[in-house]
Amino acid sequence: MIIESISVKGFKSLNNVTFEPGNVNVFIGANGAGKSTILEAIGVLSAAMTDRVDNSSLDRKGIRLSTPSLYKSSFRDTKKNPTIGFQIQWKDGQDQITYDVNLNNPNDDSAWRYHSEALYRNQEKLWGRSGNSQVQYDNRVGMLMLAQEVQLGIIKASAEQLKDYAIYQPSTPILRGISPDKYQATPLGLCGGRLAEAIEELLHTDEDGDMKFGDLYIDEVLELVDWAANFSVAAPKKSSINSAVPTSRRVIEFQDKFMREKDRFTAYDASEGSLYVLFLLCLAMHEKSPNVFAVDNFDQAMNPRLARATTRLFCEIIKKRNKTAFITTHNPLVLDGLKLNDPAVRLFTVERSKNDGTAQIKRIEVTDELISLDQPLSRLWINGRLGGVPNLL
Amino acid sequence: MKTIGFVCEGPRDSDMLEAVIRHILNEDITPLYLQPEASLDGENGNGWKGVWTWCLKNGNTLDQYMQGAIPKIDMIIIQMDGDVFRKEREVHCACYADECAASGEVFPLNCKIEDCPVVIPCGQHEAGISGCVEYLQNLLLSYFPGQYIPVCLIPCDSTDAWIVAAFDDFEDSETIADPWNNIISKKKDYHGIRVPGHKKTKTVYDKFIPVVCQNWESVKNRCSQAAYFDHAISAVL
Numbered sequence: 198m199i200i201e202s203i204s205v206k207g208f209k210s211l212n213n214v215t216f217e218p219g220n221v222n223v224f225i226g227a228n229g230a231g232k233s234t235i236l237e238a239i240g241v242l243s244a245a246m247t248d249r250v251d252n253s254s255l256d257r258k259g260i261r262l263s264t265p266s267l268y269k270s271s272f273r274d275t276k277k278n279p280t281i282g283f284q285i286q287w288k289d290g291q292d293q294i295t296y297d298v299n300l301n302n303p304n305d306d307s308a309w310r311y312h313s314e315a316l317y318r319n320q321e322k323l324w325g326r327s328g329n330s331q332v333q334y335d336n337r338v339g340m341l342m343l344a345q346e347v348q349l350g351i352i353k354a355s356a357e358q359l360k361d362y363a364i365y366q367p368s369t370p371i372l373r374g375i376s377p378d379k380y381q382a383t384p385l386g387l388c389g390g391r392l393a394e395a396i397e398e399l400l401h402t403d404e405d406g407d408m409k410f411g412d413l414y415i416d417e418v419l420e421l422v423d424w425a426a427n428f429s430v431a432a433p434k435k436s437s438i439n440s441a442v443p444t445s446r447r448v449i450e451f452q453d454k455f456m457r458e459k460d461r462f463t464a465y466d467a468s469e470g471s472l473y474v475l476f477l478l479c480l481a482m483h484e485k486s487p488n489v490f491a492v493d494n495f496d497q498a499m500n501p502r503l504a505r506a507t508t509r510l511f512c513e514i515i516k517k518r519n520k521t522a523f524i525t526t527h528n529p530l531v532l533d534g535l536k537l538n539d540p541a542v543r544l545f546t547v548e549r550s551k552n553d554g555t556a557q558i559k560r561i562e563v564t565d566e567l568i569s570l571d572q573p574l575s576r577l578w579i580n581g582r583l584g585g586v587p588n589l590l
Numbered sequence: 591m592k593t594i595g596f597v598c599e600g601p602r603d604s605d606m607l608e609a610v611i612r613h614i615l616n617e618d619i620t621p622l623y624l625q626p627e628a629s630l631d632g633e634n635g636n637g638w639k640g641v642w643t644w645c646l647k648n649g650n651t652l653d654q655y656m657q658g659a660i661p662k663i664d665m666i667i668i669q670m671d672g673d674v675f676r677k678e679r680e681v682h683c684a685c686y687a688d689e690c691a692a693s694g695e696v697f698p699l700n701c702k703i704e705d706c707p708v709v710i711p712c713g714q715h716e717a718g719i720s721g722c723v724e725y726l727q728n729l730l731l732s733y734f735p736g737q738y739i740p741v742c743l744i745p746c747d748s749t750d751a752w753i754v755a756a757f758d759d760f761e762d763s764e765t766i767a768d769p770w771n772n773i774i775s776k777k778k779d780y781h782g783i784r785v786p787g788h789k790k791t792k793t794v795y796d797k798f799i800p801v802v803c804q805n806w807e808s809v810k811n812r813c814s815q816a817a818y819f820d821h822a823i824s825a826v827l
Contacts, residue, residue: 551608552618559620559661567658570651581595581623582659588601588623590636 207278231556508534649733672746
C-alpha cells in the first residue's frame with residue numbers, strides 16, 4: 198500500500214486538510230497545534246474503512262476517547278461540517294484506489310453512523326452506499342466488513358493493510374516490564390508491552406553465525422545502545438533483578454561494557470532511552486507489526502544525538518520494508534536524521550491559523566544548497582525558517 | 591497563502607506586524623518567526639542586537655535562505671525600534687570612522703575598544719524622525735546585496751507608538767519617548783484595558799492589537815512608518 202494522499206474534513210482541529218505522505222512522515226509544530234490529532238484522524242479513517250467506529254475500535258488504536266461533540270470541528274467563525282469526512286488514495290500496482298467516507302457521530306457513546314462511503318479504482322466506482330442506495334447496509338459497519346470479495350477483488354488485501362494502524366506511545370514503566378500495558382497488541386503493545394518477547398522474536402543467528410536483531414547486525418544496534426556490550430532475553434533471575442520488583446515472564450537482559458562479563462541487569466535498571474530505541478526498531482522491523490502505524494513523541498527520553506541516529510536508522514528500515522510511519526517530535530535533532538531529498542521521507546509543519554484556529558499542514562522541502570550553507574534542518578527549525586514554532590522566547 | 595518571515599526585536603513586535611499585515615491584505619498569512627530565535631539561548635541575542643546580528647549573518651545568503659526551502663518566503667520584515675538611534679552608540683560607529691582605527695575592522699557589537707569616540711546623540715544625521723529612519727534603514731539594508739531586499743521598518747520611538755496612535759489623538763505619537771512606560775502602562779489601565787504589573791504580556795498586547803487594526807487609517811496618519819509599512823506591504827504582496 199503506497200498512500201498518495203489523505204484528506205480530513207471536520208475532525209477536531211482538522212477542518213479541511215489534505216497532505217501527501219511518503220514512507221516516513223514527521224510532523225512538527227507547537228504544543229496544541231494538532232499533530233496528535235492528525236495521527237488520530239488516520240486512526241478513525243482506518244477504523245471506518247476496515248471495521249467500525251466506536252469507543253472500542255478507537256481505544257484499540259490508541260485514540261483519545263472524547264465526548265462525541267469534541268470529535269466534530271467547532272470553530273466560532275467557520276461553518277460547521279454536517280459530517281466528519283475522510284479520504285485516502287493509494288497505489289495498488291498501477292491502479293489508483295480512492296476510499297471516501299462521511300460519518301455522523303451520534304451524541305451518545307454508540308457507534309458512529311455511515312452517511313456515505315465509496316471505493317473507486319481509477320475513478321471508477323467499485324462499491325458504495327449512501328442514504329439513496331438500493332441495497333441498504335448496516336450503517337454502523339464499514340466497507341471491509343460489508344462488501345463482498347467479488348466487489349473489492351484484490352484491492353481488499355491492500356485495504357486491509359490499514360486495518361492494524363495504531364498510535365504507539367511507549368511509556369517507561371511498561372518498557373521496563375514493571376507495569377502492564379492497557380493497550381495489549383501483537384507483537385508490541387501500544388505503550389511498549391511485550392517488548393522483551395518482541396526482541397526475542399527478532400534476535401537470531403544468521404547462516405554465517407553472526408548475531409542479528411531483525412535486519413540489523415547486533416553491532417549496528419549496539420552503536421545506538423553504546424554502553425551495552427550485548428543484550429538478550431531470558432526468564433527473570435534473582436541475580437539480575439531484585440525479587441521485590443514485579444516482572445514479566447520474559448525480561449531483557451543487558452551486559453554493560455565495563456562490568457564483569459557474568460553480571461547482567463534487566464530493562465528495569467537499564468537506560469530508558471535505550472529501551473525506546475529497541476522499541477522503535479522492533480516496531481519498524483517485526484514481521485507482525487502494522488504496515489501503517491504512528492508514533493506520538495518519537496524522541497521520548499533520548500539524548501538529541503541518539504534521537505538523530507535512531508531516526509536515520511528507523512527511516513532506512515521503514516523504507517526498505519515499504520511501511521508507512523507517521524511520527525511527531527519536538528526534538529530538533531530528529532530532523533537532522535531525515536534525508537529530505539528522498540521523497541520517501543517527508544517533513545510537515547502543523548500550525549493553527551490565527552484567523553480561525555483551524556490546523557494547517559504544510560510539507561517542508563529543503564534544497565541541498567541551503568543545507569550546505571551550514572544550515573542543518575534542526576537549526577532552520579529552531580531559528581524559525583521552517584515554521585512550526587510558537588512565538589515565544 | 592503568503593509566507594512572511596519576521597526579524598523583530600521581540601515577539602510582541604511580530605505579533606503586531608503580523609496582525610497588521612493580515613489587516614492590510616485582508617487575508618491569512620503564514621508567519622515565520624526568524625528572530626528573536628525560539629531557542630533557549632537565542633544565539634543571535636534578542637532585541638535590537640539580535641536583529642542587527644541576524645542581518646549580518648543572513649544578508650549575503652538571503653536569496654538562498656528565502657528560496658531554498660518550501661514553502662518559500664515571500665517577504666521578510668525587519669523591525670528595529672527607532673529608540674536605538676538615540677540610545678545606542680554602536681549603531682553610530684560608522685559615523686566616527688575617521689576617529690577610530692577599529693571602525694570597520696570589527697562588528698560594532700563585538701567591539702571592546704575602551705576609548706570609543708562615538709557621542710550620542712549623534713549630530714551627523716538629518717534631524718528628526720526621517721533622519722533616524724533613513725539612517726537605520728540604510729544601516730540594516732546594507733547587509734543585503736542580493737535579489738531579495740527585506741522590508742525594513744523603524745517604528746519610532748517603538749512599535750508601541752502605534753498603540754498610542756490608535757487610541758489617542760496625539761499629533762506627535764512618533765516623538766514620544768518610550769510610549770509603553772510613559773503612556774500605555776503608566777497607570778493601571780489604558781483606555782479601559784488593564785495592564786497588570788505594567789508588563790507587556792501577550793495577553794495585554796493581544797487586546798491592543800485589534801484596536802490598532804481597527805484604527806489603522808489613524809495610525810497611518812499619525813505614524814510615518816505605519817504609512818510606509820502599509821505602502822510596502824500593499825506594493826510587494
